Amino acid sequence: MNHRTLKADTGGTPIEVRGLTKRYGTRAVVDDLSFTCTPGTVTGFLGPNGAGKSTTLRILTSLAAADAGQALVGGRRYSDLTDPARTIGVMLDATALGRGRTGLETLRLAERTLRMPAGRAQEVLELVGLADAARKRVGGYSYGMRQRLGIGVALMGDPKVLVLDEPANGLDPEGIRWMRRLLRSFADSGGTVLLSSHQLREVQATVDRLVVIDQGRLVREGTLEELTTARGTRVGAEHTQTLLAALQSESVPHTARADGLVDVELAADDMGRLALREQIVLTSLGPADAGGLEEVFFSLTGTTPSDTTAAERGPATIA
Ligand SMILES: Nc1ncnc2c1ncn2[C@@H]1O[C@H](COP(=O)(O)OP(=O)(O)OP(=O)(O)O)[C@@H](O)[C@H]1O
Incomplete structure (x- = not known):
């Protein structure tokens, strides 16, 4: 059912x-x-x-x-x-x-x-x-x-x-x-x-x-x-700096992750086209994960779902 x-x-x-x-x-x-x-x-x-x-x-x-x-x-x-x-x-x-x-x-x-x-x-x-x-x-x-x-x-x-x-x-x-x-x-x-x-x-x-x-x-x-499905793509490139520079020059919002991968606010096919055009060798391409609802809640409101106020926690750092 x-x-x-x-x-x-x-x-x-x-x-x-x-x-x-x-x-x-x-x-x-x-x-x-x-x-x-x-x-x-x-x-x-x-x-x-x-x-x-x-x-x-x-x-x-x-x-x-x-x-x-x-x-x-x-x-x-x-x-x-x-x-x-x-x-x-x-x-x-x-x-x-x-x-x-x-x-x-x-x-x-x-x-x-x-x-x-x-x-x-x-x-x-x-x-x-x-x-x-x-x-x-x-x-x-x-x-x-x-x-x-x-x-x-x-x-x-x-x-x-x-x-x-x-x-x-x-x-x-x-x-x-x-x-x-x-x-x-x-x-x-x-x-x-x-x-x-x-x-x-x-x-x-x-x-x-x-x-x-x-x-x-x-x-x-x-x-x-809808709220927990990531909007965007997580990519890895042979030369991460080249990828970052290309994203920068195209004004595509992105976040460089600590593990070397990059979360990009583009659908996978658009990311693939951009890489082809810029002759960037991608080593991985997949959906960015949403990081759990808690992260979503934090990213949406800038507040953790606890009793702490937004002012005490500071602004959201996850866009
Ligand atoms: N009668 C009132 N006079 C003045 N301010 C009020 C009054 N009722 C609520 N507020 C203020 O309005 C804002 C929203 O309050 P509300 O109780 O609707 O929030 P909430 O989301 O239900 O929060 P909580 O989870 O703490 O109940 C708060 O800043 C509160 O101080």
Whole structure:
């Protein structure tokens, strides 16, 4: 089964963010941001701390107002949806769950508020793997258990779209595997998932697509494959200096590597033609590897996917 193939007739409920801008004072924390999340896919919304992810998700769920642009779910603003919780399940802050209630009580409350059939709370409790902790107070839950419960509340209305802010936060590796299976099956049945993270490692096994932002602006959007496939060619030449001089004089962007090879921003056939024209003997020619997602993340935002800020790390050195 190719779970990334959409059934053409399902329609589904996309998320569309168009020209979204949000200012606090004079500073734009979301700056003309546009991206789309397609039904049947899990999109990772990635960026360093303070990049504007939570603000975007708050606008998408009408908790904050945009200064310009739109964030739409199924073509409508959240506040215009007739039955929002049955359309879009949201988890913005799992720590906000009442600590005095048990897990089951929390879900029963959501069940009643959304007028879901009796039994839905128990069903969701099992779905999120908290059946054994049903009667334990949320205050006694681990952070990871609260994340599961928060995802449970988001799933209560059997929505078409899931929006989760940092859902992998606090989950152990088994928790992350569980979340991946859950979101995968949600997307496979035509659902749309947008989940934010500042930890690339947490989401790289879970998502199909990435929307990478930094300082409120879109840096890159695409499938994992597109973002991790190197753009360019890695070449070796009998006389590296001759190759470098030719690239220089043709103004072709390139990086000389420590191992003597050169990464060139040209497709392989164009690189071959250039070498032929300049009578350069190539000793190797192949795709430049992307160096893993982490390197891609770093090269895109100039920030390592940790809690360190861009200013502390300095600018990107990988173009
Ligand atoms: N109500 C507010 N008033 C002023 N500034 C705000 C407000 N809310 C957020 N900001 C600022 O907007 C910027 C973006 O914040 P946001 O929380 O959207 O980023 P984020 O990508 O979600 O980061 P994190 O991963 O740390 O949550 C930050 O610099 C933040 O300090």
